[in-house]
Amino acid sequence: MIGGGFVGHCCAWLLQQRGHQVQLIALDTAPQGSAAALGLLMAEVYQRRSGRGWRLRRRSMQLLQQWQEQLHLPIQRGLLLLASEPQEWERQQRLVQQSQYLELLSPADLKQRINQATLPELPDGVLGGVWSGGDGQLDPMQWIRQLQLSAAEQGLERLQASVTAVDRHGSGPWQLRLSDGSELSCDWLLIAAGLGSSGLLESLGHPLPMEPVLGQALELQLGNEPPAWNGCLIWKGINLVPRPNRRLWLGATVEPGDEASAPALAELQSLEGTAPSWLQQAQVLRQWQGLRARPSGQPAPVLEQPDPRLLVVSGHYRNGILLAPACAEWAATQIQDS
Numbered sequence: 001m002i003g004g005g006f007v008g009h010c011c012a013w014l015l016q017q018r019g020h021q022v023q024l025i026a027l028d029t030a031p032q033g034s035a036a037a038l039g040l041l042m043a044e045v046y047q048r049r050s051g052r053g054w055r056l057r058r059r060s061m062q063l064l065q066q067w068q069e070q071l072h073l074p075i076q077r078g079l080l081l082l083a084s085e086p087q088e089w090e091r092q093q094r095l096v097q098q099s100q101y102l103e104l105l106s107p108a109d110l111k112q113r114i115n116q117a118t119l120p121e122l123p124d125g126v127l128g129g130v131w132s133g134g135d136g137q138l139d140p141m142q143w144i145r146q147l148q149l150s151a152a153e154q155g156l157e158r159l160q161a162s163v164t165a166v167d168r169h170g171s172g173p174w175q176l177r178l179s180d181g182s183e184l185s186c187d188w189l190l191i192a193a194g195l196g197s198s199g200l201l202e203s204l205g206h207p208l209p210m211e212p213v214l215g216q217a218l219e220l221q222l223g224n225e226p227p228a229w230n231g232c233l234i235w236k237g238i239n240l241v242p243r244p245n246r247r248l249w250l251g252a253t254v255e256p257g258d259e260a261s262a263p264a265l266a267e268l269q270s271l272e273g274t275a276p277s278w279l280q281q282a283q284v285l286r287q288w289q290g291l292r293a294r295p296s297g298q299p300a301p302v303l304e305q306p307d308p309r310l311l312v313v314s315g316h317y318r319n320g321i322l323l324a325p326a327c328a329e330w331a332a333t334q335i336q337d338s
Contacts, residue, residue, distance in 0.1 A: 001025070002163055002200065003192030005034040006140050007313055007320050009147040010328040011192055016154040018332055023186065024151075025178065028160040033194045036215035036252050036290025038239050039138040039321050040232060044101050045081050045130055047091065053299070056326040061134070063325035071146050076242075078231025079135040080105070080119075082126050084274075089127040096130060103131040120226035123235050123274040137232050137241050140321050159184075166200060171308065188335055190311045194293040197302075197314040206306040209296040210315050212258045216265050216289045217251025219243070220282035235271060240279075248282065252290075254318075260289055292317050303330050309338070 001012060004026025012024045041064070043057040068075050083089035096104040105113075106128050113119040152158065161178040166189070168174050173185040191197050201208045223246075233240040241249035253264045265287065267273075270280065295302050295315035301323055302315040311334055313327050 001190035001192060003190075003194065003196075003314075004158075005032070005192070005194060005320065006037065006144055007033075007194075007316060007324045007327060008192040009144050009151070010324040011190060011313060011331050012156055013147045013151040014325075014328040014332050015335070016151045016156050018336070020332075020335065021155060021157075022151070023157045023159060023184065025159045025161060025163055025176070027162055032291040033293060033316065033320050034140050034144065034290065035288060036217065036292055037140045037321050038217060038241050038249050038251055039140045039143075040079070040234075040239050040241070041075070041136050041138065041322050042079065042081075042132075042234075043322065044099060044132045044134050045079065045095070047095065049098055056301075056323050057319075059326040059329065060323055063329065064138075067325065071143075071150055073138070073143055073146055075136055075138045076232070077133060077136040079132045079137070079234065080129050080231055081132070081234045082122065082129040084123075084125055084127065084236050086127065092128065092130045101132065101134050103133075105129045105131055117227040119229050120278060121276040122233075123271050123276060125274055126235075131231075137239075138321065162196075163200060166203060168307075174309070188309045188311065190313060190331055192313045194314060195291060197293070197312065201306070201312065204307065204310070206312075208302060208312065208315070210293045211256065211296055213292045213294050213317065214255040214258055214260055214289060215252030215292060215318075216255070216260055216268065216287060217249060217253075218265070218268060218287050219285045220248045220250060220269070220279075221285050222246045222248055222282050223278060225278040225281075226276075235274070238268065238271060247285070248279075250279075258291055292320075301327060303327060305334055311335075 002025045012022045015022050043061045048054050083092050096102045161180045163176050165177040174189040175185050177183050198208050198210050255261055293315045294317040300315050300317040302312055304312045311331050313331050
């Protein structure tokens, strides 16, 4: 299989778990989409309660609970989705009526929690919020490392290269040529290479146009003003993720294309002019960026079998971390049922 991001490692690990021999082909560099991800798990606060996206989210959360125990990895539970517009606040009120797992918090409720030092001072203009105790966040790179280690213990072979050519004669095995000059063959080919999936599929006669969407993120060192709090905060699509040692992940921007914007990064820490003083005064420790793959003309993600024994698991856009387990299960089921 091709692809060394979070989705690719989930697929490789699950296939190894189910008794398949997997060769994972990926360059030994930070994965593009996963590098931009902060690992938010937003399932219960999803606005829809039907359709493929909802089913994938629910199944992924079930699988993550199981995988967390198998891999001995942490998931930070708790997520507060804040409303900044009247229409958003109305949607949140309707959403809570559809789910027994969500709690609606009025401005008075939020103020009480701030006074009790269980929440920091919030951005200007908060109209209310929804608390989800089941949603949360995981550290994508920490999970990738453990998935890779666990799969390797089960026999995963990882090849540090890129694929330069793919071919197949009739119904025979797939033939791959790698950047290091080596060649290999496989019965099934799974492509989970994000933006790199397009070129590989184009060469096989299966166009899959995708657009890059850049995301920038910051790690901040907080001062003494805000209290420590549990759970992630979401404000106008910006994620505030508490980390150990009074650090905070902040991001990620949504910038069409592959060029980073300095103004977009500046607006990130200011929360577009609504940031409380404790956030404005935080020290920037590092910044990073990654490219997400957004399918053109079809919903994300792309789960397809365009040829016999060829699977595409790609184009997750902003939900690769959340949807990866369910997508890996889909791929494993296609192989198992063939």
